[in-house]
Amino acid sequence: MLAAVLRGGELTLQTSLRSWRALSSIAYNGSYRLLKSPPLVSLDLLEDWTRRVDQDHLENVAIPKTSNQLTAALIDGKTIAEEIRSEIADEVRRMKSSIGKTPGLAVILVGDRRDCQIYVRNKILACEEAGIRSEVEELPESCSEDEILSALKTFNENPEIHGVLVQLPLPERFDEGKILSRLQLEKDVDGFHPLNMGNLALKGREPLFIPCTPKGCIELLLRSGVEIMGKRAVVIGRSNIVGLPTSLLLQRYHATVTVLHAFTKNPETIAREADIVVAAVGMPNLVRGSWLKPGAVVIDVGTYPVEDPSSDHGYRILGDVCYEEAVKVASAVTPVPGGVGPMTVAMLLLNTLESAKRFYDFV
Amino acid sequence: MLAAVLRGGELTLQTSLRSWRALSSIAYNGSYRLLKSPPLVSLDLLEDWTRRVDQDHLENVAIPKTSNQLTAALIDGKTIAEEIRSEIADEVRRMKSSIGKTPGLAVILVGDRRDCQIYVRNKILACEEAGIRSEVEELPESCSEDEILSALKTFNENPEIHGVLVQLPLPERFDEGKILSRLQLEKDVDGFHPLNMGNLALKGREPLFIPCTPKGCIELLLRSGVEIMGKRAVVIGRSNIVGLPTSLLLQRYHATVTVLHAFTKNPETIAREADIVVAAVGMPNLVRGSWLKPGAVVIDVGTYPVEDPSSDHGYRILGDVCYEEAVKVASAVTPVPGGVGPMTVAMLLLNTLESAKRFYDFV
Known part of the structure; x- marks a missing residue:
């Protein structure tokens, strides 16, 4: 589970393991059994510029190469969320029968x-x-x-x-x-x-709860085998509930993060440098194919309901990313609906479960 | 005082003024008389991607152009800090004589x-x-x-x-x-x-205290007439006490912020895109001239003591930036010592004064 963040060599390994062990004794680390994501403090690394992770190494773990013919992999949030929800249900049953x-x-x-x-x-x-x-x-x-x-x-x-x-x-x-x-x-x-x-932002600190949508985004990346450490990540949008905490979280995973917002000049140029793009604006089709670097991984948080009489509910949901264009450039994309949305709900259930476990001191 | 952040047009103006007025009634806004920096919530702007600040406009308020002959302006933190400290002393006297x-x-x-x-x-x-x-x-x-x-x-x-x-x-x-x-x-x-x-990071929130060094960096930029909104800013280093809060603060001033850290690939390439570079690593001469875009503004937070028998105290302080190279590329640079250091101390005095004013409800 820790492998994803441990590729920086010995130094990294030791630091992470130390934090990890320190946290093993804390009651609230139970959720890490359900998720790929470890406690945040276990991600903390020594900021040693004399021993910077070398570039060649990082190239080796790069995102899969693309060709002109490529159609991006679909990151199936719906299925991943269902898996997690099923594990949560098991854990709720175990809690019920135990205490x-x-x-x-x-x-x-x-x-x-x-x-x-x-x-x-x-x-x-x-x-x-x-x-x-x-x-x-x-x-x-x-x-x-x-x-x-x-x-x-x-x-x-x-x-x-x-x-x-x-x-x-x-x-x-x-x-x-x-x-x-x-x-x-x-x-x-x-x-x-x-x-x-604050505890999400600060190295060495662990928040009681990580906001559901950012937590879901990270989980999608980890479960899709996307390396975060050392990657350029761009978060588009800086809302208090999605953009900001997602950027803080990606930074704790050691991405090099840039937050784009409405006052950013040439956002498409900056987005095009990113290995990981998280779009959380709420503006349909804002992110075109031209905003993406070939091979980028794209997480589309946008949910914008538009009327659609032909749909079951009379409306449908659009994302921030122009999906048809993105699949031709990216290596992986979350669909809308069926990407981040179901993960947000799963993370809410998980946060609630963890809170109850903490309350009852149930491990 | 608000002019620096009000150039985004009518929308911006209205939003900022509303927040500003709301804050005028709060007891702890006293420090804004001493500083160029307004309450953070007055910086909050509507995230309206349909009305993005247009590029031409931003070009008009760009950092001064440079030539090969240019030697960067020195941002004289020592003198600015002395001015602020003298105003603080006045305010302390006024408090003493009033209450x-x-x-x-x-x-x-x-x-x-x-x-x-x-x-x-x-x-x-x-x-x-x-x-x-x-x-x-x-x-x-x-x-x-x-x-x-x-x-x-x-x-x-x-x-x-x-x-x-x-x-x-x-x-x-x-x-x-x-x-x-x-x-x-x-x-x-x-x-x-x-x-x-957390209150520093979140739009709509005002921290009781802004950490001294980041607060000093912003004040240096504002007093040097450097536009922050819409600019690319790079913060090198992500310590809890300098790098992180500086990046959060620059973002609240609507810079497009990228945080570089020890796991960043090609930091020099990313730094070279920045209009504003804040270096806060603690590694002498890490930032060479080749890391800077011509005309960039450079704030050097690094303080690294090295032995120097020829100096008065037996040691001298080095910054993160190779000053001799930076002055040939940048439009403005803070020296070390005499740049950020004195500002940090001045901001500590100011935070203490503000805290006392809040405690005694002294306006």
Whole structure:
């Protein structure tokens, strides 16, 4: 499992193993059995510029070469997420039979945004399937801040609830930062609390929860055999909930990360230098084939619903990446839907499970 | 003062002014009178990819052009820091005469590392000069963790102390993260607490304290008239105390930031794309002239003491940048010493002053 980050030679190996052993004694390392991704502090490496990983070595572990005929591999998030969810269900059963306890997730949904309702419904269905208890508090668009905070307080205090999330975005008039800061840190399964974010950013620190979408992106890369260390990674978009934490996480995996945003000059030129491109803007087809280096690995986080009467639900979801063009240039691409989306839900279940295990001190 | 970040057009202007006004009512915005840098949340901009700042516009505010004959301007951190320290002294006097109170800084110094002793001495001298009370707790190399924590507790509880810092690095056997986490958040004038770091990273959030060196780097750029928004910035080194927070801060100023580290392939090629280079590795002459784009602005954070019997103190300080080569390529460079170092000390005084103003609710 650690092999992916241990190719920097002896120095790297020793550092990682030391951290890894130190963490073995911590109760919350259970999730690493389910995921390819190790504890973050085990990724920390000595910053020794006199012993830089040499270039030739890195060439050896490069992303597969491409030809003009290549069609990119599809990174099948749906199937990977189903595998993980099945393992989570096993673990929930083991917990139930061992200590008679079940993880619980609470969701607060404010207003009647169609997309938010769909996301929440999907999360609840996924909980049911994994054997995780769930509760939803639906509040009308017209509710007061006090009503949201009161619902939050109830869930914070409920010992049968181990994860609480406020479905974002909230209606504009609410102060999201203020509301999220009332969420009990130990139940912040979305990982959006600034203390979690700080611990995600800082070497030597381990956040209680890694935000679900970034965690899912990394897992897709690892399970697809993509080397991250030493690679150029570009994250397009810098939202607090996806772009920023994804860039911090990729950096902890020792990618050389550049974050592109709306004020970036020539984003396509910079993106074209990247071995790994994560697009998280929410603008359909922003990333064209010309934005990609041949052989790049592309993770498309974008989800943009557009009306489509011919579809089952009356709409369909578009990503940030022009898929038809990307498959001709990239070595691997996540589809939308069926890429990052299912992974986000799986990571939410996993964060909830881990939170419950920590709460009950169940290893 | 806001002009530097307001050149993105109407949209930008409105967003920034809204945030700015919202912050005007917060007690701790006092420091923005002394600095060019506004509250971070006033930098937050709508991520609207349909209205990207156009390239031509950005060309107009580019860094000055260079010729082969050019010798880079020297960014005189020493003089800028003296100006700021003199303004801090004025403000300390005003506080004393208005409410009879004086800001207080406490420093915990463990062991007998020569460089740490010098840094602490410089901080204490700077406090005296600005009229800030200071206390130093010197503990021997052989002290226990409990002794450090006990000193920390005493300072945390002392209402006349408004800033506490533990001089880093601690001797290796100590768990820095654990010790720093005991520091009272409201007195964390170094800004190293993970909650501060999360608030530095997240749009819409304002940390209680911005770490001193990154804050000093930004101030040098702003006072030198260097546009940050839309520029390519490269931060070389990703330490928790300099590289990481500097990259987060530059990103909040809307630079397109790439962090280079020891596992980066071809760092010189990437650095050569940057308009702004911040070097914070601690390896003398790592950054050669060939690493720089003509006209780049170079901030050298490196401080590496080498023995030099011919010097007054028996040693001299080297930076990360090969100064002789850099001045032939860059448009502006900070010297070492006399660049970032004095700014770090000035920012520490400012953070301490601001902390005291917040404590006494003194505007």
